[in-house]
Amino acid sequence: MQNKKRVTVLVTIALILAITAIALNSIDSEISTTRTQTQDHAGGGQIGIDIQPPQVEDKLLEEEIPQQ
Amino acid sequence: MKYDTLEITSYASIAVIAISLFFIGTELTGMATTNDTGDVNVTITDSAGINFTTDLLDFGSGAVTPGQTAVLESNGTGTNLSWSGAKVTGELVLENIGNNNVSIMLQTDKSAQEFIGGSSGATFEAMVSNDSEPLSCVGTNTFTTFAPINTTPQLACGSFNFSDAADELIIDFRINIPDDATGAKTIEIKAIGTY
Numbered sequence: 001m002q003n004k005k006r007v008t009v010l011v012t013i014a015l016i017l018a019i020t021a022i023a024l025n026s027i028d029s030e031i032s033t034t035r036t037q038t039q040d041h042a043g044g045g046q047i048g049i050d051i052q053p054p055q056v057e058d059k060l061l062e063e064e065i066p067q068q
Numbered sequence: 069m070k071y072d073t074l075e076i077t078s079y080a081s082i083a084v085i086a087i088s089l090f091f092i093g094t095e096l097t098g099m100a101t102t103n104d105t106g107d108v109n110v111t112i113t114d115s116a117g118i119n120f121t122t123d124l125l126d127f128g129s130g131a132v133t134p135g136q137t138a139v140l141e142s143n144g145t146g147t148n149l150s151w152s153g154a155k156v157t158g159e160l161v162l163e164n165i166g167n168n169n170v171s172i173m174l175q176t177d178k179s180a181q182e183f184i185g186g187s188s189g190a191t192f193e194a195m196v197s198n199d200s201e202p203l204s205c206v207g208t209n210t211f212t213t214f215a216p217i218n219t220t221p222q223l224a225c226g227s228f229n230f231s232d233a234a235d236e237l238i239i240d241f242r243i244n245i246p247d248d249a250t251g252a253k254t255i256e257i258k259a260i261g262t263y
Contacts, residue, residue: 007074008080014081017088025091035085045120045160045257051184052152053250054134063079 071097077227118228118261125158125241137189141214141244143240151245161200162259164228170261172196172212172228172237173221177256180218186249192217193242194257196224201236204229214242221260228261 081215125142130153132138138151148155164170174194176183184190198204207226211217229235239257 003074007078010078012079012083014084014088017092018084021088021091029107040262041258044160045123045125045239045259046254047160047257048127049125049243049245050250050252051250052129052131052132052244053248055152062207064222 088262114168114263116168116170116261117164117261118170118259119163119165119260120257120259121163121236122159122161124159125156127156127243128153130154132245132249136249137245138245138247139242140245141240141242143195146240146242158255158263159241160239162237162239164204164230164262166230166263168263169227169229170263171207171223172205172225172226173260173262174217174239175219175221175258175260176217177258178219180216183253183255184243184245184249185251185253186246189244189246190249191244192255195225195240195242197238197240198234198236200238201207201234203234204236211239214240219232221229225235 091227127140127142130138130151135148136150138149139149141147141154141197142156142158143247144157146157162172176192176195180190183192193216194211195213195214196205196209204223206226208223209225210222211224215222222238225237228237
């Protein structure tokens with residue numbers, strides 16, 4: 001009976017390790033030790049302006065208006 | 069010689085354990101006779117993120133006084149010279165939404181001449197401050213006062229903080245408009261965060 005318990009524990013450990021080994025191999029787990037430069041772009045800040053033509057006084061037109 | 073089931077199972081389990089350990093990478097070694105140190109490597113995922121929380125500044129509509137060059141500044145105490153339109157106060161606001169300090173470069177999508185037009189005298193300048201959240205920016209800033217901004221990326225903040233209490237930059241602008249420039253004009257400001 002005692003032997004049966006020992007074998008059960010042994011089998012359990014074997015199963016856990018086997019699953020772990022298979023999982024690690026299948027995901028090919030490697031921890032990257034390099035750091036890459038990361039950039040983020042925030043585009044889209046917009047500046048707007050509406051430039052109207054200057055209002056020029058038309059002196060010539062004023063002179064052409066007949067005096068009353 | 070006869071083996072019982074338990075014995076065979078035990079040997080099989082031991083074999084599986086050994087093979088598994090081999091694949092996992094554990095090596096059996098002798099008993100350590102001296103103190104040794106071990107290194108634990110951990111990778112913490114980090115990210116850079118910046119965002120214009122205010123992404124539009126409209127200088128409105130107006131005309132340049134003939135024979136003059138209009139000077140418009142968006143900051144509150146700025147000037148509004150030789151311009152018939154109302155004084156506009158506003159800014160773009162850039163926030164660090166990542167979990168890293170980043171350096172910030174600013175650039176435009178066109179030159180001042182392409183933006184404003186006119187025969188000559190058009191300029192477009194930016195000023196970057198952290199007045200709203202002091203200590204947001206530490207390090208080199210090309211735009212501590214109004215300085216030309218163009219299509220070439222220029223450093224606006226050497227270290228842009230990410231902590232919530234200090235992660236905001238204010239970007240004001242100054243435009244010089246010659247009197248022969250007309251039309252509706254827009255320009256895009258692009259921020260590049262790097263860490």
